[in-house]
Amino acid sequence: MHLVRGDDRPYPPAVRRSRKLLAVVGALALAALAFANTFRASPLPAPAPYAGPLPKASPPESMRLVPLLTGVTHRSAGFAYRGGSLLEKRDFSMAAALVRHPRGDVLIDTGLGKDIDAQFQLMPWWFRATTRFTRARSAGEQLDAIGYDRSRLRAVLLTHAHWDHVSGLPELAGTPAWVSAEERRFIDGGGWISAVARSTNARWEEYGFEGGPYLGFAKSHDVWGDGSIVVVPAPGHTPGSVIVFVTVPERRYAFVGDLVWQREGITEREERPWLQRTLADRDAGDVRTAILQMNALAQALPGLAIVPAHDARAFAEFTSPSPAGSLELR
Ligand SMILES: [Zn+2]
Ligand SMILES: [Zn+2]
Incomplete structure (x- = not known):
């Protein structure tokens, strides 16, 4: 990557190195945040299985279900x-x-x-x-x-x-x-x-x-x-x-x-x-x-x-x- 100022003179090497370092550290920090965001210590507590009645249904024989992606x-x-x-x-x-x-x-x-x-x-x-x-x-x-x-x-x-x-x-x-x-x-x-x-x-x-x-x-x-x-x-x-x-x-x-x-x-x-x-x-x-x-x-x-x-x-x-x-x- 060619880093330049408005006057087209390249930045000194030390500045370029520290900018690259900042970009890497920033990317790593974002990745760490993303992983922390989706981390789980344990799932939600398990409920007892549903024990109520199964509702009656009398669907017509001609019923159809069609997916539309x-x-x-x-x-x-x-x-x-x-x-x-x-x-x-x-x-x-x-x-x-x-x-x-x-x-x-x-x-x-x-x-x-x-x-x-x-x-x-x-x-x-x-x-x-x-x-x-x-x-x-x-x-x-x-x-x-x-x-x-x-x-x-x-x-x-x-x-x-x-x-x-x-x-x-x-x-x-x-x-x-x-x-x-x-x-x-x-x-x-x-x-x-x-x-x-x-x-x-x-x-x-x-x-x-x-x-x-x-x-x-x-x-x-x-x-x-x-x-x-x-x-x-x-x-x-x-x-x-x-x-x-x-x-x-x-x-x-x-x-x-x-x-x-x-x-x-x-x-x-x-x-x-x-x-x-x-x-x-x-x-x-x-x-x-x-x-x-x-x-x-x-x-x-x-x-x-x-x-x-x-x-x-x-x-x-x-x-x-x-x-x-x-x-x-x-
Ligand atoms: Zn949605
Ligand atoms: Zn939604």
């Missing part, structure tokens, strides 16, 4: 959860899931839309500087490509209203976006963290939690009344974050949104590293509570497929068994 964000395991390796690259899925149901299809989140580059400019500089993503075709583009009849799409059901979950809403204009009252207040409340959601001018529709306890969560909302799509409040990441339980004839799924970013967060009881918790979560204590509730469920129901919104492995497993991947309604 709309891009990736380039991260690492150590970025996602305490104890993960910073050297283990993880491409976070930016995804939507189409739940086909004879009474009306529901899209869980949207992933990245085709306007993401412009929307991303609404995020603060430090977020843009530390976030690298690659966009694929949006959910709307993928549905159009296969000739999907959009009149079948009843709503977009959001796990929460962060940028990477709402980005595709403008392409689905006319389809209502279902949110809880708490999340609606969060969207309207201002600030950078919900700026992309506000910019979508979506047709927000609020729903309530009229149903009783469900798999350890205090209240619930049964979308079609048959137990096939049941939403429970799981606040913490945002004030109105929810978990969507989807039961298709062959399997139960739990769409946990950003409760954790990778499934080790639940299976190994590891919350996000300190810095990520501080910046990304509205209430890290509530997130911790919900992680342990899901861990208790996972212990009791090993067949439950836990789907964090950004865990590409969980979406890859949708297509097995094979009927789940089909866009055709029988």
Whole structure:
């Protein structure tokens, strides 16, 4: 590297050496901070397995679950959860899931839309500087490509209203976006963290939690009344974050949104590293509570497929068994 002053005279060798030393020390200090940030002394304490009733569900035979991957964000395991390796690259899925149901299809989140580059400019500089993503075709583009009849799409059901979950809403204009009252207040409340959601001018529709306890969560909302799509409040990441339980004839799924970013967060009881918790979560204590509730469920129901919104492995497993991947309604 050629170090020069404004007048083009090179700095003396001693100055150049001390600048290099400073750069090395700075890089080492940053690396040490990054490792300290993701270090774990021990996982969260293990809860007792869930011992409550298994809620009844009678999903129609024609129900299908279709993953729509709309891009990736380039991260690492150590970025996602305490104890993960910073050297283990993880491409976070930016995804939507189409739940086909004879009474009306529901899209869980949207992933990245085709306007993401412009929307991303609404995020603060430090977020843009530390976030690298690659966009694929949006959910709307993928549905159009296969000739999907959009009149079948009843709503977009959001796990929460962060940028990477709402980005595709403008392409689905006319389809209502279902949110809880708490999340609606969060969207309207201002600030950078919900700026992309506000910019979508979506047709927000609020729903309530009229149903009783469900798999350890205090209240619930049964979308079609048959137990096939049941939403429970799981606040913490945002004030109105929810978990969507989807039961298709062959399997139960739990769409946990950003409760954790990778499934080790639940299976190994590891919350996000300190810095990520501080910046990304509205209430890290509530997130911790919900992680342990899901861990208790996972212990009791090993067949439950836990789907964090950004865990590409969980979406890859949708297509097995094979009927789940089909866009055709029988
Ligand atoms: Zn989020
Ligand atoms: Zn997210």
